[in-house]
Amino acid sequence: MTETEVYMAADDRRQMLLAKLGDASSPLSGGRLAKELGVSRQIIVGDVAVLRASGHDIVSTARGYVLAKASDAAGAATPASGTTRASENEAGGARSVAHDGRPTRVVKVHHSVEQTSDELFTILENGGTVVDVFVWHRVYGRLEARLGIRTRKDALRFINDIESGKSSPLLTVTSGYHYHTIAADSEATLDRIERALDSKGYLAPLLPDERA
Known part of the structure; x- marks a missing residue:
């Protein structure tokens, strides 16, 4: 797999992670996200950090991750x-x-x-x-x-x-x-x-x- 293919795979996974958080009605744990996306929990933690750095308001709670809604973030x-x-x-x-x-x-x-x-x-x-x-x-x-x-x-x-x-x-x-x-x-x-x-x-x- 080339470096470009690796990057694109990671980018696709992060978009899927965002979609899951956006559709969730309650916090999603790192373990659950890791299982659903087929990666380790450490990779999920890294993906969340990258997404936050890109401007996505992902909040860490005691029960897992939550994607702040646009109305909350305003x-x-x-x-x-x-x-x-x-x-x-x-x-x-x-x-x-x-x-x-x-x-x-x-x-x-x-x-x-x-x-x-x-x-x-x-x-x-x-x-x-x-x-x-x-x-x-x-x-x-x-x-x-x-x-x-x-x-x-x-x-x-x-x-x-x-x-x-x-x-x-x-x-x-x-x-x-x-x-x-x-x-x-x-x-x-x-x-x-x-x-x-x-x-x-x-x-x-x-x-x-x-x-x-």
């Missing part, structure tokens, strides 16, 4: 290589997009792994839902996981998964800094949640390039 531009810049909507400002008919807001927070449960309970006890968590990594760009934590039971299940070693919280790759999309019944409730997080020292200040 308000979430990937920062330039070597930076950790987030757009205004991702850096703490209120968002106009509703979640299940409710207003949402992205907050930037900072805390230790051990304080994760208290942070989540603080949001829940003040009337919020933790929709997701994401970080900006200097090499990999935006890394995101959907959480959907609505109740204390949801939070305890998530914490148990972390403590049991099933997965590691994203904040570990960015020295504790991360973002949450929070949904609530009103902007006033979102304001109360931010005040509660701030009073505990969890709310992180925005960097100059994260401000509008």
Whole structure:
């Protein structure tokens, strides 16, 4: 097989990988993608890295890879290589997009792994839902996981998964800094949640390039 044929085979495989992610209704694991495409998991990891470098918004979650939809990506531009810049909507400002008919807001927070449960309970006890968590990594760009934590039971299940070693919280790759999309019944409730997080020292200040 010539070098050109190898390249074309890899390119075709990556297009198939994109198609599978685009058609999927839930995250696809690297192992599953490797099996379906007839390659090793390491090759899938490499393909994902190449596709991300080409501008495709592939998100890594605890359950596998997700291809962000165009509507999701519109308000979430990937920062330039070597930076950790987030757009205004991702850096703490209120968002106009509703979640299940409710207003949402992205907050930037900072805390230790051990304080994760208290942070989540603080949001829940003040009337919020933790929709997701994401970080900006200097090499990999935006890394995101959907959480959907609505109740204390949801939070305890998530914490148990972390403590049991099933997965590691994203904040570990960015020295504790991360973002949450929070949904609530009103902007006033979102304001109360931010005040509660701030009073505990969890709310992180925005960097100059994260401000509008």
